[in-house]
Amino acid sequence: MGARRKAWIVACFLLPNFLGFVVFTAGPVVFSLGASLTNWNLQRTTPTRYVGLANYVELSRDDQFWTYLVNTAYFMIGMPFAIAGSLFLAVLLNQRLRFTTTFRTVLYVPAFTSGVALMILWKALYNPDFGPINAVIEAVLRTIGLGGLEAPQWLLSTRNLFGLDVERLGVVREQFGLGARDALIFMGIWTGVGGGNMLLYLAALSNVPSELTEAAALDGASRWECFRNVTWPQLSPTTFFIVVMSYIGGLQGGFEQARVMTAGGPAGTTTTLAYYIYTKAFEEFQIGYASAVAWVLFGVIFVVTVLNWRFGNRETNLL
Numbered sequence: 001m002g003a004r005r006k007a008w009i010v011a012c013f014l015l016p017n018f019l020g021f022v023v024f025t026a027g028p029v030v031f032s033l034g035a036s037l038t039n040w041n042l043q044r045t046t047p048t049r050y051v052g053l054a055n056y057v058e059l060s061r062d063d064q065f066w067t068y069l070v071n072t073a074y075f076m077i078g079m080p081f082a083i084a085g086s087l088f089l090a091v092l093l094n095q096r097l098r099f100t101t102t103f104r105t106v107l108y109v110p111a112f113t114s115g116v117a118l119m120i121l122w123k124a125l126y127n128p129d130f131g132p133i134n135a136v137i138e139a140v141l142r143t144i145g146l147g148g149l150e151a152p153q154w155l156l157s158t159r160n161l162f163g164l165d166v167e168r169l170g171v172v173r174e175q176f177g178l179g180a181r182d183a184l185i186f187m188g189i190w191t192g193v194g195g196g197n198m199l200l201y202l203a204a205l206s207n208v209p210s211e212l213t214e215a216a217a218l219d220g221a222s223r224w225e226c227f228r229n230v231t232w233p234q235l236s237p238t239t240f241f242i243v244v245m246s247y248i249g250g251l252q253g254g255f256e257q258a259r260v261m262t263a264g265g266p267a268g269t270t271t272t273l274a275y276y277i278y279t280k281a282f283e284e285f286q287i288g289y290a291s292a293v294a295w296v297l298f299g300v301i302f303v304v305t306v307l308n309w310r311f312g313n314r315e316t317n318l319l
Contacts, residue, residue, distance in 0.1 A: 036292040042285035055292035064268070065276070065293065066169060069300075071181070072272040074164070076250040078185040078192075083242055085193035087235075090201030091227070104202070107194035119260040122187045126154040152178035155262055158269050166267045180270050184257050197242050204238035205231070244308045251301045273297045 036055055040048045059065050093104050110118070125133050134151040141149050152159075158166045159177030166175070208231055216226045254272030258264045264271035264279065271279075273293065281290035 032291040032294060035288055036295050038288045040286075040288040040291075042287060051288070055289050056296070058289070059292055059296060063168070065273075065296075067268065068271050068273050068276045070164065070169060071269065072251060072254060072274075074160070074162075074181055075185060075188070075254055075272065076247070077161075078189045079246050079250055082189045082192035083197060083239075083246060085189065086195070086197035086242075087201050087239075089194060089198050090205055093198075094202060094205040108199065110191065111195040115256050116260055118191060119187075119257060122183075123155065123261045126183050128153045128156060152183075154178070154183040155180045156266060158267050160269070166269060180262055180266060184254075184261070184270060187257075197246075200238055200242060201235065204235050208234045240308075240312055243312060244305060247304050247308060248301055251304065252297065 037050060037052055038048055039046060039051045039054070089107060093100055093107070125131050128134055128151065131154075133154070137151045138147075141147050141151070157177065157179035159175050159179035160181045161176070161178070163171045163173060163176040165172045212230045212234075213226045216230050221229065252274055254270070255274040255278060258270050258272060258275040259278070262270040264275055274297070277290045277293050277297070280286045280293060
């Protein structure tokens with residue numbers, strides 16, 4: 001078979017995937033970049049024309065954009081706890097005990113659950129009037145003699161752990177507490193602990209040479225010292241990958257929770273940049289402006305990823 005014929009056969013196999021990439025990925029990306037330089041409005045109130053960087057200039061002065069950027073960063077607070085929880089579960093499930101396989105399956109099964117169904121369930125759990133979470137909190141408060149305290153309003157409250165103001169960037173004493181932002185963070189931690197990160201850590205733990213931990217134990221190292229000085233360094237490549245992907249997912253996430261559970265409220269406290277792009281494009285029909293926000297979000301993700309790669313990859317390269 002000639003080299004030219006082989007090349008044509010290879011091209012025929014690659015063509016469907018290449019066309020799919022061009023039509024559904026590269027094409028829309030380039031199109032959105034062009035749209036961000038126009039005043040494209042689906043309502044056709046004004047003729048579509050080229051406006052250059054006007055959308056980006058307007059975005060830099062948009063208080064809502066900066067507020068929603070803070071919201072996006074706020075929701076990433078739970079990321080370290082979810083990663084640590086995944087590692088903790090992976091270490092437990094890596095033990096050679098009875099029913100370990102069953103526990104692994106049970107903990108991973110929720111990952112197959114529909115996101116919308118899961119969020120509707122959590123919305124009911126957070127109901128301040130008849131939700132089971134507040135029922136437990138109120139019972140505990142009564143038990144310890146603090147029945148006069150009010151349980152959190154969760155998805156209906158603008159309060160948050162850091163007292164962030166609703167209308168402008170700043171801290172207000174009246175805003176300290178638990179509210180919609182924290183409710184979504186707690187839900188994210190609970191649903192993220194037993195998912196894909198746990199499996200990645202399990203796979204990494206299975207590749208840690210048992211001879212290293214056995215040698216450390218013979219030298220008198222405790223279990224914690226074995227984990228800290230032997231196992232944990234071996235997991236650094238996996239941890240680096242999980243952290244990078246978690247940052248990327250966190251910066252472009254939050255749409256489903258806002259759409260299903262809160263509609264971005266109350267008072268925009270659960271609106272992330274991803275949901276802001278949706279509302280600008282498909283509710284206010286400002287396609288050009290929404291495309292500009294999307295590209296700024298891409299820039300933020302790119303910078304954060306480069307910084308992670310530049311500084312977070314140091315420990316990995318030492319292995």
